[in-house]
Amino acid sequence: MLTELDRNYWVVGPVVNMAAAGNANAVAAYRVSNSALQNGVKSFKVKKMMIRDNGTGGTFVNVGIGAAGAVVNVMPTFQTVTAMDNEWTEVEIPDYEFFGDMMVYPNAVGASTLDIQVTVEEIG
Amino acid sequence: MQDLMLRAYKASIAMEPIALRDYYVKIITYQQEFFRKVTFYEILPPFQGVNVGALGAGVQSAKTQITNLDLWDNEFGQWRWYPLDNVQVRLFLPSGVGKWQLKNLQVPLDRSILYRDPTLVTTEFFSWEDQRPSVECLNFTDYALLASRIVFTGYRFHTENVTADKLAQLKNGTQVYTPVQCSGMAGGGD
Numbered sequence: 001m002l003t004e005l006d007r008n009y010w011v012v013g014p015v016v017n018m019a020a021a022g023n024a025n026a027v028a029a030y031r032v033s034n035s036a037l038q039n040g041v042k043s044f045k046v047k048k049m050m051i052r053d054n055g056t057g058g059t060f061v062n063v064g065i066g067a068a069g070a071v072v073n074v075m076p077t078f079q080t081v082t083a084m085d086n087e088w089t090e091v092e093i094p095d096y097e098f099f100g101d102m103m104v105y106p107n108a109v110g111a112s113t114l115d116i117q118v119t120v121e122e123i124g
Numbered sequence: 125m126q127d128l129m130l131r132a133y134k135a136s137i138a139m140e141p142i143a144l145r146d147y148y149v150k151i152i153t154y155q156q157e158f159f160r161k162v163t164f165y166e167i168l169p170p171f172q173g174v175n176v177g178a179l180g181a182g183v184q185s186a187k188t189q190i191t192n193l194d195l196w197d198n199e200f201g202q203w204r205w206y207p208l209d210n211v212q213v214r215l216f217l218p219s220g221v222g223k224w225q226l227k228n229l230q231v232p233l234d235r236s237i238l239y240r241d242p243t244l245v246t247t248e249f250f251s252w253e254d255q256r257p258s259v260e261c262l263n264f265t266d267y268a269l270l271a272s273r274i275v276f277t278g279y280r281f282h283t284e285n286v287t288a289d290k291l292a293q294l295k296n297g298t299q300v301y302t303p304v305q306c307s308g309m310a311g312g313g314d
Contacts, residue, residue: 011210031267035181035264037182038262
């Protein structure tokens with residue numbers, strides 16, 4: 001069983017707006033720490049995720065890795081309810097370890113947008 | 125008392141003073157070695173010793189002296205520490221000498237130390253009087269940090285000179301003492 005001592009430190013990412021739908025418009029919800037001066041390789045796992053659907057009519061948000069336009073999903077899509085706060089925590093999010101930026105994009109935005117913010121556990 | 129000479133480097137133990145009252149220590153600084161007798165010590169609860177300040181993404185700070193670790197004359201400190209903010213920290217003691225220096229790497233410390241080494245035993249170092257350490261903080265993340273704070277805890281020990289006859293015993297090996305390395309060590313040689 002995971003104890004507090006087994007956990008690495010948690011970091012809160014920025015609020016990121018998803019203004020346009022489609023893989024080509026993917027944005028980074030969290031960027032991996034990767035300074036050229038650092039010692040070691042850093043990675044992270046998503047522990048909390050909040051998506052505010054500002055009024056898209058409801059959509060699915062893809063989470064993956066890779067450059068915008070070539071993002072490969074690393075977990076199932078997350079369905080949002082329009083005009084609602086949509087929240088997932090550790091037990092609901094797959095334990096995928098990101099070695100690159102966490103890229104996100106919605107399938108549709110209607111005439112609106114979505115905001116996403118994640119809390120991650122940095123490893124390494 | 126012999127066991128005290130190794131105690132600071134045993135794994136995963138809570139912090140204990142390296143010497144007790146009336147114990148003899150050999151202070152080893154970068155340039156000098158001398159014997160002292162501990163007259164008293166006191167514990168120092170965890171405190172914020174330095175804030176190197178805000179750092180942009182990927183920025184490394186200037187080398188910053190930790191003046192708050194300065195001690196009075198005739199005193200040495202025993203320290204364990206960890207960064208509060210998401211930085212990698214390199215330690216220098218004194219400022220011109222890297223601490224934890226390998227041949228190809230100066231080992232840094234970041235917040236992962238709190239789960240890898242919860243007692244912080246591997247962060248332990250010693251300082252003599254105001255021969256203070258310095259740190260460089262690297263913001264290895266992709267976001268700006270508003271502060272680079274470091275927390276210290278430990279002990280301060282007050283010492284006095286040893287008498288001439290006791291000094292002779294310390295030097296000829298008939299009086300046990302605890303060596304206290306109060307600086308980094310330059311590498312080199314075969």
